[in-house]
Amino acid sequence: MTEYFIRRVLQSILVLFLITLITFGLIHAAPGGPTKIFLAPGLSQEAAKIQAHNLGLDQPVAVQYIKWVGGLLKGDLGYTFKNHLPVGQILWPTVGNTVVLMGVAWLLSLLIAVPWGIYNSTKEYGLSDQTASFVSYVGFAMPTFWFGILLQEMFALNLDWLPLSDMWTMGKEGNIGNLFMHLILPVTVLTLGFLAAYSKYARSSMLEVLEQDYIRTARAKGVKERRVIFRHALRNALIPIITVLGLDLPILVGGAALTESVFNWPGMGRLFIDMAVAREYSVLMAITLITAVVVIIGNLIADILYAVVDPRVQLGKGGRSA
Numbered sequence: 241m242t243e244y245f246i247r248r249v250l251q252s253i254l255v256l257f258l259i260t261l262i263t264f265g266l267i268h269a270a271p272g273g274p275t276k277i278f279l280a281p282g283l284s285q286e287a288a289k290i291q292a293h294n295l296g297l298d299q300p301v302a303v304q305y306i307k308w309v310g311g312l313l314k315g316d317l318g319y320t321f322k323n324h325l326p327v328g329q330i331l332w333p334t335v336g337n338t339v340v341l342m343g344v345a346w347l348l349s350l351l352i353a354v355p356w357g358i359y360n361s362t363k364e365y366g367l368s369d370q371t372a373s374f375v376s377y378v379g380f381a382m383p384t385f386w387f388g389i390l391l392q393e394m395f396a397l398n399l400d401w402l403p404l405s406d407m408w409t410m411g412k413e414g415n416i417g418n419l420f421m422h423l424i425l426p427v428t429v430l431t432l433g434f435l436a437a438y439s440k441y442a443r444s445s446m447l448e449v450l451e452q453d454y455i456r457t458a459r460a461k462g463v464k465e466r467r468v469i470f471r472h473a474l475r476n477a478l479i480p481i482i483t484v485l486g487l488d489l490p491i492l493v494g495g496a497a498l499t500e501s502v503f504n505w506p507g508m509g510r511l512f513i514d515m516a517v518a519r520e521y522s523v524l525m526a527i528t529l530i531t532a533v534v535v536i537i538g539n540l541i542a543d544i545l546y547a548v549v550d551p552r553v554q555l556g557k558g559g560r561s562a
Contacts, residue, residue, distance in 0.1 A: 245544065248540055248543050248544070249540065252536045252537075252539070252540050255536055256532065256533065256536055259528075259529070259532040259536075260305075260308075260309060260312070260529065261305070263525055263528045263529060263532070264301075264304075264305050264308060264525065265301075267521045267524060267525050268301055268304075268521075308525075312529070315328075316328075317331065317522070317526040318522040318525075318526065319522060320520050320522060320523060321520060321521070321522065322518070322520065327522050327523050327526045328526075330511070330523060331508070331511070331523065331526055331527065331530075333506070334506055334507050334508045334510075334511045335508050335530070337407060337505065337506050337507045337508075338500070338505075338507035338508045338509065340419075340423075341423065341426055341427065341430070341500070341505055341507060342430065342496070342507075344423055344427050345426075345427045345430035345431045345434060346430075346434060346488070348427065348431050349430075349431050349434030349435050349438055350434075350438065350485075352431075352435060352439075353434065353435045353437075353438030353439040353442060354438060354439075354442045354481065356368070356372060356439050356442070357372070357438065357439040357440070357441065357442025357443035357445075357446065358442055358443075358446050358469070358474065358477075360372050360439070360443045361442075361443045361446035361447045361450060362446075362450075362465075362469060364447070369443070372439050372440075372443070375432070375435060375436060375439070376435075376436040376437075376439060376440050377436075378432070378436070379432045379433050379435060379436025379437070380436050380437075382432070384429055384430075384433060384496065384498050384499055384502075385498045385499075385501075385502050387429050387432065388425070388426070388429045388498075388499060388502040388503060389502060391425045391428060391429065392404055392405070392425065392502070392503075395425065396425070402421055402422075402424055402425055403421055403422045403425075405422075405502075405503045405504035405505075406422060406503075406504050406505070406506075407419065407422055407505055407506055408422065409422075425503060426499050426500075426502075426503045426505055429499050429502075430496060430499055434488075437484070438481075438484070441480060441481055441484050442477075442481055444480075445477040445478075445479075445480045445481055446469075446473060446474070446477045448477070449473045449476045449477045450473055452476075454472065455468060455472060455473055458472050482542050482545045483542055485538075485542070486538040486539050486541055486542025486543075486545075487535075487538060487539070487542075488538075489534055489535070489537070489538030489541070496509050497509035497510060497512060497513050501513060508527060508530075511523070511527065512524065512527050515527070
């Protein structure tokens with residue numbers, strides 16, 4: 241297990257290095273380049289050169305990359321081009337806001353979808369299963385921004401039951417009850433999307449396992465159905481579910497840009513859109529890097545959970561650790 245873990249960590253470090261290289265290269269290869277954002281109409285070429293020099297943008301790209309990575313290793317995400325503000329000062333509060341929104345929606349979806357999918361696998365084509373299928377179709381087909389606007393129109397504008405947007409009501413910052421009221425609509429939108437996917441994954445994974453020979457053998461021996469489901473089938477059915485959860489972990493910090501924009505939620509997804517419009521490349525690189533780190537961590541956690549759920553994952557040819 242230790243060797244397996246170390247190998248996965250080393251692979252993750254290599255992937256992270258490649259991501260920093262690709263991210264930096266793509267941002268600097270974007271049309272216009274970073275220097276274009278402060279080239280106001282009428283700005284002289286000499287003044288533009290001075291600004292580029294002050295920001296270090298006149299140096300070779302390789303030198304800029306090394307300095308950027310060196311700053312990252314010290315916890316320095318850089319500075320914005322226009323206002324020269326620390327990127328961390330802008331970014332970290334939005335990460336916390338996104339974690340609150342996405343975390344609530346994610347956990348609520350799991351608590352509903354996984355047990356529901358498992359139950360539906362034992363009652364195939366029953367009323368509950370048909371209902372779950374309908375919810376999944378709606379969740380996959382309905383555009384999130386349209387659903388969000390629909391909920392705002394109904395519950396905020398017409399009925400005046402819930403806040404229209406934002407994270408807090410002005411003057412009530414820090415009030416948990418007020419935060420809860422603002423969470424209801426965006427969490428509903430996000431939960432529907434998660435629920436559509438997770439319930440389907442849980443159901444199909446369980447159905448596949450329940451068709452295996454060892455499950456038929458357990459039932460033939462007279463093992464109680466509850467024990468068959470939770471002791472024999474569930475453990476193996478969890479592996480595909482873990483895969484999906486590991487891949488979806490980055491949304492906890494990456495956020496859902498459309499949902500955050502519709503509800504004016506001050507999260508990282510909305511920040512990415514705002515910074516892309518403003519062409520603040522240093523912020524975009526930081527957001528991309530943080531999301532990539534969480535992707536890597538999510539995959540690493542999934543790999544470790546594979547080994548915990550099914551120790552055979554650690555083994556390769558000849559019974560040696562993979």
